[in-house]
Amino acid sequence: MNAKPLSLLDSISGSISIVGSMNADYTVTTERLPKPGETINGGPLRILPGGKSGNQAAAAARLGAKVNMFGAVGSDDNADFLLGKLNDAGVDTSHVLHVEGASGTTVITVDDNGENTIVYSAGSNGKVSTDYINAQKDVLLQSSVLGLCLESPIDTVTATAKMCHDAGIKVLLNDSPFTDKLPDDLIEYSDVLLVNEHEMAQLLNIAEPGNGDWLGMDWNYIARSMHEFGFKEAVVTLGGDGAMVIENDRTYHVNAAKIDAVDTTGCGDAFMGTLLAGLSSGFSLNDSASLASYVAAYAATDYGAQASYGTSDQIEAFFKD
Numbered sequence: 001m002n003a004k005p006l007s008l009l010d011s012i013s014g015s016i017s018i019v020g021s022m023n024a025d026y027t028v029t030t031e032r033l034p035k036p037g038e039t040i041n042g043g044p045l046r047i048l049p050g051g052k053s054g055n056q057a058a059a060a061a062r063l064g065a066k067v068n069m070f071g072a073v074g075s076d077d078n079a080d081f082l083l084g085k086l087n088d089a090g091v092d093t094s095h096v097l098h099v100e101g102a103s104g105t106t107v108i109t110v111d112d113n114g115e116n117t118i119v120y121s122a123g124s125n126g127k128v129s130t131d132y133i134n135a136q137k138d139v140l141l142q143s144s145v146l147g148l149c150l151e152s153p154i155d156t157v158t159a160t161a162k163m164c165h166d167a168g169i170k171v172l173l174n175d176s177p178f179t180d181k182l183p184d185d186l187i188e189y190s191d192v193l194l195v196n197e198h199e200m201a202q203l204l205n206i207a208e209p210g211n212g213d214w215l216g217m218d219w220n221y222i223a224r225s226m227h228e229f230g231f232k233e234a235v236v237t238l239g240g241d242g243a244m245v246i247e248n249d250r251t252y253h254v255n256a257a258k259i260d261a262v263d264t265t266g267c268g269d270a271f272m273g274t275l276l277a278g279l280s281s282g283f284s285l286n287d288s289a290s291l292a293s294y295v296a297a298y299a300a301t302d303y304g305a306q307a308s309y310g311t312s313d314q315i316e317a318f319f320k321d
């Protein structure tokens, strides 16, 4: 094991703003994922705290970053549940908006291999407006790094990126749920992109390797394509092969931390939360991604998204041997 990435856990001290979604994840485990039209038996229902942005916030806060969460919860019981879980993780939710109606929800199935399917219902997340973001400007701009994903209205995401980018805040965009139609403005105002390998290929119109050998691809060419697309910095996660980091003219490979996966739900969000925590603490993108590989792997060792995230001490202890 390379001890260096984990030693970075002792130096996390940055300040982050995260704008986006909070969801109650209605989760059932099954032996295998159902086919279309099929009914299969599952285990007991778990209601777990989730939402890509809430997850990113919880992951970063558990590592020791100061995290301000911006978004909306509804008027249902899930609102207090979601805010309470974020507070437990150390996230400041005092600026979260309260609106009438349902909070964000998902229906999630997890199979015996830890793979999942997720259906998302935006609820209150769909009511995060640019007016709300403008009203939060003073607090939003107190952080050095902003985290965004695409479970909120795209106009709000783009306006937030512009506001923070113009103020010199580093903007990280997780293109998830994935779209290959990112608005030009959002690309312009985002500094770092996080995608997985399949999303990268679709976004840049690059053929996937027939033999599944992503590491064998020409990553200098991919980096140039990423630059032409609009991102000088990007991280492409590669599942069991780790991740590739594109930092201007250089590319780096980050190894995957090896674990037995129980549930991969929210691992990408743990990765993003760690990138945010690392960059806000002054680490390079490469170092942040190296650490994120461990934090995301740890998140796969138990059920749920936020419910499976570790503190620095827990993650260090887990990978110690």
Ligand code: RIB
Binding pocket: 021, 023, 024, 025, 049, 050, 051, 052, 055, 105, 106, 118, 120, 151, 265, 266, 267, 268, 269, 305
């Ligand atoms: O990335 C995992 C998350 O996606 C879940 O927590 C669910 O809420 C969906 O937003």
